[in-house]
Amino acid sequence: AQKITQTQPGMFVQEKEAVTLDCTYDTSDPSYGLFWYKQPSSGEMIFLIYQGSYDQQNATEGRYSLNFQKARKSANLVISASQLGDSAMYFCAMRERNTDKLIFGTGTRLQVFP
């Protein structure tokens, strides 16, 4: 069965520093997609970044990059130059081929302090 694991319930980082949020996954399907979403205190789900299992390069979107290590089945999110507005819950999610649903991890609460 597919599974997403986020082992860090909470993380702290100082403003302007980089932070890595961990995500490991388990699937037997060779084709899958990995997603990161941000959920601020207001509650909406904001898409951050996507990595396909066959993508040759790690995905990047502005200050967000995804450290994709296929052999280790990990898809860690790296946020560079943290800002106070980055304080939020962060969810890792996976979609397998031929399904139309995302499986979410339990999330990591990131707090950025001045």
Added chain:
Amino acid sequence: NAGVMQNPRHLVRRRGQEARLRCSPMKGHSHVYWYRQLPEEGLKFMVYLQKENIIDESGMPKERFSAEFPKEGPSILRIQQVVRGDSAAYFCASSGSTGGFATGELFFGEGSRLTVL
């Protein structure tokens, strides 16, 4: 903003009442997904619908919950005879085609927060 619209944003019901949550997908999208988020947890898939069809309801509780996406109008998630355990945030997401969100093209609404007293 022509994003995914959900209403109401907040709904309070007493035990035994019915809750109806609405979702209007993004313009041009015909695929709707409902997710439930219990407090301090991640989102859990409930149901996937296309216009007039339920494609996958493997995440829906067997009783009291139903969903529809009519030819005209929003998708509706209906919870009958609500209980306290139904208190959660219910998110709707839409995409333009099957598997279309392979590249991240799955757009979420802001959620509807149900509180059962």
